[in-house]
Amino acid sequence: MLVEVTPWYAHIANYLVIGEVRKEQQGFLSHCHENACGGHFASQKTAMRVLQLGFCWPSLFKDAHTMCKSCDRCQRLGKLTCRNMMPLNPILIVDIFYVRGIDFMGPFPMSFGYYYILVGVDYVSKWVEAVPCKYNDHRVVLKFLKENIFSRFGVPKAIISDGGTHFCNKPFETLLAKYGVKHKKGHRVLLYDSKLHIFPSKLKSRWKGPFTIHQVHSNGVVELLNSNITQSFKVNGHRLKPFMEPFSRDKEEFILLNPHQA
Numbered sequence: 001m002l003v004e005v006t007p008w009y010a011h012i013a014n015y016l017v018i019g020e021v022r023k024e025q026q027g028f029l030s031h032c033h034e035n036a037c038g039g040h041f042a043s044q045k046t047a048m049r050v051l052q053l054g055f056c057w058p059s060l061f062k063d064a065h066t067m068c069k070s071c072d073r074c075q076r077l078g079k080l081t082c083r084n085m086m087p088l089n090p091i092l093i094v095d096i097f098y099v100r101g102i103d104f105m106g107p108f109p110m111s112f113g114y115y116y117i118l119v120g121v122d123y124v125s126k127w128v129e130a131v132p133c134k135y136n137d138h139r140v141v142l143k144f145l146k147e148n149i150f151s152r153f154g155v156p157k158a159i160i161s162d163g164g165t166h167f168c169n170k171p172f173e174t175l176l177a178k179y180g181v182k183h184k185k186g187h188r189v190l191l192y193d194s195k196l197h198i199f200p201s202k203l204k205s206r207w208k209g210p211f212t213i214h215q216v217h218s219n220g221v222v223e224l225l226n227s228n229i230t231q232s233f234k235v236n237g238h239r240l241k242p243f244m245e246p247f248s249r250d251k252e253e254f255i256l257l258n259p260h261q262a
């Protein structure tokens with residue numbers, strides 16, 4: 001069955017039926033920010049449009065601000081200004097197997113029932129441990145850490161991940177706390193590309209990425225990780241700005257079992 005994108009008025013219909021907004025708030029906000037009359041309005045105007053539709057909730061203006069700030073398209077607009085500049089914090093020098101970066105790659109076309117590859121890279125030796133997996137959830141991460149990392153290389157001092165929910169949840173934090181591992185979320189940034197003038201996309205954005213920061217050097221050079229996280233490249237830190245993770249789009253993924261399996 002083909003599942004279409006929920007029409008924007010679904011939120012209003014839901015509101016009329018159940019009389020609550022809670023889950024519908026994001027729908028209102030993104031409709032009023034993106035879809036209404038050309039769109040991508042600033043937060044104040046977005047909130048005003050929600051009010052014009054006849055809806056309101058206590059954190060409306062705050063939510064509108066958060067959503068507009070983290071809108072992917074809006075972040076890629078505009079030019080490089082001093083306002084965008086990243087604060088540069090050098091990273092401490094670490095020893096082998098002290099710090100491990102961890103990330104999912106994929107989804108890829110299915111192979112032997114697997115869609116993802118979970119990769120753990122040692123920051124100093126660049127030693128890569130990888131396992132194929134069916135899901136990109138926290139259970140896979142916990143199993144991987146215990147079986148492939150902790151038992152074989154010892155417990156690292158820190159693990160660096162992106163801010164995804166498979167790395168930011170209670171079981172993951174509990175495991176790390178138990179072993180005394182620090183969890184650092186890698187900063188994700190957008191890179192300003194001043195040299196390219198022709199873009200294939202309609203959106204003529206010079207902001208590329210997001211990329212995860214691998215290392216910050218004292219001379220202002222920042223090393224970014226490629227999407228395959230095993231290679232890095234160096235850029236001038238002045239050409240980066242922090243990337244805001246999309247507003248509540250990063251939800252925990254639920255794996256639904258078939259009734260006969262449950």
Ligand SMILES: [Zn+2]
Pocket residue numbers: 033034040041068071072073074
């Ligand atoms: Zn926008």
